Amino acid sequence: MANHTSVLRCILLLLLAVALASALRTLDTNEELEKTGFGTPPPRHGLKLLLWYVQTCIDNNMVSLCDPREGAYGFHMFKNYKLLLPKLKDQNLYTYYTIGNLHSHGAENLPYEVRRYYDKDNLLSNQDRVLVKYNQNNNHIEKIYISEHYKQRKTYMIGPNLLSSLRQPSWLAMI
Numbered sequence: 683m684a685n686h687t688s689v690l691r692c693i694l695l696l697l698l699a700v701a702l703a704s705a706l707r708t709l710d711t712n713e714e715l716e717k718t719g720f721g722t723p724p725p726r727h728g729l730k731l732l733l734w735y736v737q738t739c740i741d742n743n744m745v746s747l748c749d750p751r752e753g754a755y756g757f758h759m760f761k762n763y764k765l766l767l768p769k770l771k772d773q774n775l776y777t778y779y780t781i782g783n784l785h786s787h788g789a790e791n792l793p794y795e796v797r798r799y800y801d802k803d804n805l806l807s808n809q810d811r812v813l814v815k816y817n818q819n820n821n822h823i824e825k826i827y828i829s830e831h832y833k834q835r836k837t838y839m840i841g842p843n844l845l846s847s848l849r850q851p852s853w854l855a856m857i
Contacts, residue, residue, distance in 0.1 A: 706767070706827070706837060706838060706839050708840075708841045709828075709839070709841055709844050710841030710844050711843065711844060711847070712844065712847055714844070718828075718836070718838060720732070720810065720828050720836075721828075724799040725801060725804055725806050725807035726799075726806055726809065726810055727782070727796050727797070727800065727807065727808075727810055728782065728810025728812070728828060728830070729810075730795050730798075731781070731796050731810060732812055732828055732840075732848065734792070734796055735812050735826075736826070736845060736848040737848070737849060737853075739754075742849075744823045744824070746814075746821050746822070749821070750777075750779035750781070750816055751779075751818075753786075754788060754791075755789060755791050755792050756783060756784070756786035756789030756790075756791075757779050757780070758779065758780060758781075758783075758786060759777060759780075760778040760813055761778075762778050764832070764834075766829065766832050767827060767837075770815075775817060775818060775819060776815055776816065776817060776824065777815075777816050777818060778813055778816070779816050780812070780813045780814075781811065781812050781813075782808075783808065783811065784797060784800045784807070785808065809830055810829075810831070811828070811829045811830075811831065811832065812826065812827070813827040813828070825840075826839070826845065827839050828840065
């Protein structure tokens with residue numbers, strides 16, 4: 683009986699470890715974002731992409747000003763086949779979209795500072811992505827994520843305090 687309990691306990695701990703390892707970490711401070719190394723240094727473009735997106739493509743109420751459904755700036759649907767992001771409960775209401783692939787049609791309309799170091803032969807210059815959970819009924823961005831080319835351990839959710847901070851003039855110098 684004791685051996686059975688030990689085995690059961692090990693299985694539960696293993697399942698808990700797997701669940702925790704696959705959970706997305708929320709970044710809520712500038713320091714947490716900086717520690718991830720997301721989108722820096724050049725030729726990486728993710729930090730400039732994120733700053734541009736937050737300061738240009740959503741308003742203070744999280745309404746989308748750059749329509750992802752129309753492919754603005756290279757936006758396209760993200761299918762989430764490998765469950766990089768949480769599974770959508772209502773796919774008629776919500777859709778994931780991604781931006782940042784500098785090969786995508788429309789990406790040429792991104793600001794020069796985002797595309798500045800792009801080199802089709804350098805994978806580092808095109809690996810960063812911003813992903814959004816989009817509410818189709820009210821044009822509202824529910825969540826913002828960042829990812830180093832869809833790697834689970836390099837994918838993060840942007841928290842409300844960090845989002846607010848990214849909108850501040852101190853970040854404007856970065857774009």
